[in-house]
Amino acid sequence: MSLETKPRDNHCHATSVADGMDTSSRCWHQCHFSKRRKEGKKEAEKKRTGEKTQRQVDAYHIGISLTESFSDVCRRMLTLPFEEPATMPEPRFTANFPPECVAENKKLASKKLDASPNPKAKETREENSEKEEEDREDDQDENGLPKRKGARKKKLTSGRQERVKVRRQEANARERSRMHGLNDALESLRKVVPCYSKTQKLSKIETLRLAKNYIWALSETLSAGKRPDLLAFVQTLCKGLSQPTTNLVAGCLQLNARNFLTDHNGEASFSARPPYDAVYASYSGSETGTPTGHGCGGGTSTLDSAKPFRPYSYGGSYESFYENPSPECASPPFEGPLSPPINFNGIFSLKHEDPAAEYGKTCHYGMRYCPVPGRGSLGQSSMFAVSTDGHFPYDLHVRGQPYAAQDELNAAFHN
DNA sequence: TAGGCCATCTGGTCCT
């Protein structure tokens, strides 16, 4: 976008802010944006009281949690053997943003401003106070009546004005580019969280929430050192997400009532062998299919042999998830835009374009979506043949030297 | 039509 590129929709703003507003447009703005002003008043009130807006608080929480949980998982991945859950620290997702902190930060900020070593900031304050002083003096004569003496402010020369304008345009362009970079990063994040759709993009805030939840869930699994409960995992994943996003996630994970049957007692159970077991039957039973460790601690992983998985049940979680869904996690049957999933890959991302080549460059493992029976096959180069029994439409797809722990997680979370 | 989400502009602050 060139510097001259006019923003698509900010002409009104530009007019009102930069050039002032005529009466009619002011009237129009008053009508049209009374809502905004009301919100603005609310925000201003919050500002005065040092209260953060809900979105600010949300974003702060998520940012902190994301950072902490990500570094936590990285630390575990890199430094701790997967077999020693006891030695792993409990996940720390307790970062919060209490009002007192806000107040404290405000205090500190104002102190900092007062004692700011930055001469420019001081200068600005001095200039401002001088200006106010001048205003008071110049606007009134000795009788307190308003008076006008010529121009007080030095007028910018046209050259200087031009320069200021150019600098502002350049700054705008940089800001745009910066925000685009930020959005690109967010887009990358969208692609690696457990649900990705080009047609129904997660909002920024939802992407951050989902990423946080995902890291949390992975972290919990690492801590537990055993295969996760599917529904508990999904519950964690959906915590705090909006209903549409929850639906989307459920759709991506193909979790809906169709995947379950209800027995005579009204208790839920899987309609067939849990896919997780299906995976691990072949996973742990296949010597050749057992991924080797990635060298952490100098040894290979023995997850498959030394750490056999316990029998697995979905009952409790099913009930909690489907019969008494929490307000945050309620998930009606998914009928979203992803019904014909094309390709699960990486960490359960649904792609509508084939990123396999790109993905293969950076990832050691992956999950390819296998079409449900009757839809043809995608499963080339699959390392693990998975018993699908009509309910498990995935197969493990290992590229290069896999990370045992990652495979563990990957397999678990994809079932 | 209200509300959510978003892109952009803008001014302030901090840092190099």
Place this chain on the structure above:
DNA sequence: AGGACCAGATGGCCTA
């Protein structure tokens, strides 16, 4: 001085 970062303001688009 100038760039990066941030947060507030503004207004368009979309959906329930």
